[in-house]
Amino acid sequence: MLVAILMQVALFGMTGFKSFLFTIPFALVIARLSRNRGFLLYAVVGASMLVVGGLLFFAITTDILLPSLAIRRTLFVPAQLHFWYNEFFMNNPKIYLSNSIFRLFVKYPYNMPVTRVISWAFMGRDGGPNVGLLGDAYANFGYAGMIVYTILLALFLRLIDSIASSLPRGYATAMIAMPAFCLTNSALFTTLMTHGFLLSALWMWFSAGELINRSGGFGYDGGNSNAR
Known part of the structure; x- marks a missing residue:
């Protein structure tokens, strides 16, 4: 754990990306919450509390950093950027990769x-x-690209779901939480190749194989084994 924390701090120092500071806490929280049946409810309530907490923090301290990270950067900036890309490439040549x-x-x-x-x-x-x-x-292939990319992502998530069925839910969810979150501000292929989505899937596949071998071919046996 100490090595992981030091690596995240080092990555933040090299890139300046604040997301590296929150990767480990985010994964740990997701891992803990995903073990409960009401995971989605906890996620919604937690996100709402984060927004309210950020607003209260700003009202008390007038410091914009926390609400900027928790509210503006998470919710409003991605939406604004999607609107910009849609407006620009609606009237200009597509990229086609x-x-x-x-x-x-x-x-x-x-x-x-x-x-x-x-x-x-x-x-x-x-x-x-x-x-x-x-x-x-949309920037690459227009509306057709949005459909195709969504289908590709669904197929990849289905593959991950199949692999994760042999793993504890908390472990599997924590492995893909941050790469999945990156899809809000990164391209599909970029997320797969450089943001750890594909690497996480490969590591889960390796972990599932090791777990099955150690358990005599039956995999993880527990009520929370399914990552869905």
């Missing part, structure tokens, strides 16, 4: 990375506003 896996087959239509294109178009300055699953899907 020409900045990614199709770069050898499709010419990229812009002279700078897409995040900078959006930044100049809506913020009037250089920046890097990343967008989530649906915004990226």
